Amino acid sequence: MIDLREAVVLLGQFPALTGVTLKVSQGEIVTVRGPNGAGKSTLLRLCAGLLPIREGFATVLGQNLGENRRIIRSNIGLLGHMSGLYEDLTAEENVAFWGSMVRATNHEVREAIKFMGLNGRLSDVLVRQLSAGQRRRTSFAALIVQRPSLWLLDEPHAALDGEGRALVDGLIEDAAKSGATILSVSHAPIEPDGRIRRVVTLAGGRIIGDTANGGNSDGIS
Numbered sequence: 001m002i003d004l005r006e007a008v009v010l011l012g013q014f015p016a017l018t019g020v021t022l023k024v025s026q027g028e029i030v031t032v033r034g035p036n037g038a039g040k041s042t043l044l045r046l047c048a049g050l051l052p053i054r055e056g057f058a059t060v061l062g063q064n065l066g067e068n069r070r071i072i073r074s075n076i077g078l079l080g081h082m083s084g085l086y087e088d089l090t091a092e093e094n095v096a097f098w099g100s101m102v103r104a105t106n107h108e109v110r111e112a113i114k115f116m117g118l119n120g121r122l123s124d125v126l127v128r129q130l131s132a133g134q135r136r137r138t139s140f141a142a143l144i145v146q147r148p149s150l151w152l153l154d155e156p157h158a159a160l161d162g163e164g165r166a167l168v169d170g171l172i173e174d175a176a177k178s179g180a181t182i183l184s185v186s187h188a189p190i191e192p193d194g195r196i197r198r199v200v201t202l203a204g205g206r207i208i209g210d211t212a213n214g215g216n217s218d219g220i221s
Contacts, residue, residue, distance in 0.1 A: 001026050001061060001150055001181040002047055008055035009039075009046050016042040018205035019056065024183060029176050030212075032185045034202035040185035041080070043202065044152040047183065048078045061149060074101075077148030079156065083139050087128035091118050091138045094127060099145035112144040116167060132159035140168060151175060153184035 002024040009017040016039045024030050034040055045051045047060050049069035058065040061072045085094045096109045113123050116137040127135060136159045143151065156172070157165045172182050185202075201209035 001028075002183065003059045004046075004056070005058070006056040007046065007053050007058050009042055009051050010054050011042065011051075016205055017046065020202075020205070020207055022200065022207060022210075024181055026181050027176050027179055028198060029172060029182045030184070030198045030200060032183065032200045032202050034185075034187065036187055038187075038202045039205040040187070040202055041154055042205075044078065044080070044154055044183065044185060047150070048076050048152055049073050050078075072150075075149040076152060077143045077146050077150070078152045078154075079139055079143055080154045081158070083127070083135050085127045085135060085138055085142070088126065090124050090126055091130065091134070091141070092123040094138055095141045095145055098142040102146050104145040104147075108145050112141040115144065115171070116141040117163070133161055133164055136160055137164060137167075140171065144171070149180060151180055151182040151184075153182065155186055156184050157186075 002022060004020050004022045006019045006021055007017055008015060008019055018039075020039070020043065032040055032043060042051065046053065046058065046065070049060065049065060049072050052069070053065050061075055063069075063072045086097070089097065092109065092113055095113055096106075099109045099112075110119070113119050118134070118137055118141060122130070122134060127138060130138065151172070153172075156168050160168065172184075176182055198210070198212040200207055200211075
């Protein structure tokens with residue numbers, strides 16, 4: 001699903017990724033951790049086909065990112081720091097809009113909203129009137145209806161309360177069981193458990209630890 005080899009990405013003249021090598025297989029749940037400025041968000045944007053690779057080799061969903069970045073985007077769900085929602089639409093209208101891109105049914109839209117706890121009065125509230133946590137839930141509902149093969153999640157627990165975090169954890173696990181691949185990033189210390197099967201440590205634009213390959217996952221806290 002993801003195959004990066006000594007990938008270098010520049011933001012202007014700054015080398016945000018300085019030679020990342022990473023392979024992720026279908027159905028894996030991989031969490032990349034590291035401090036602010038490590039290159040985590042850049043890694044997600046590269047895998048989403050939003051940034052060009054300057055040096056090295058990169059394929060995502062079987063497509064060479066050096067040659068064709070756009071073709072993969074319809075099969076990728078990217079959840080970034082920005083919600084990607086339209087503030088003048090309601091929560092349900094936003095989910096329906098993103099669902100329309102993949103011809104999701106009205107039933108699928110309603111089920112996604114219900115799963116994320118937005119059914120009832122919240123579904124008809126304009127996004128600009130929702131709390132940060134409710135917006136995050138709406139973004140996840142929009143992701144659910146898109147049914148992406150590859151989930152790219154930037155700090156997936158951001159702004160969520162305990163119930164919301166538990167919902168997201170269950171959602172990620174269910175998606176992986178259905179064959180989706182999940183790559184998420186976090187600056188918080190993470191230890192592998194029954195849900196997070198693999199933790200990769202990123203620092204200075206390079207991977208310095210990978211629990212799947214016997215690497216030391218404790219290089220950064």
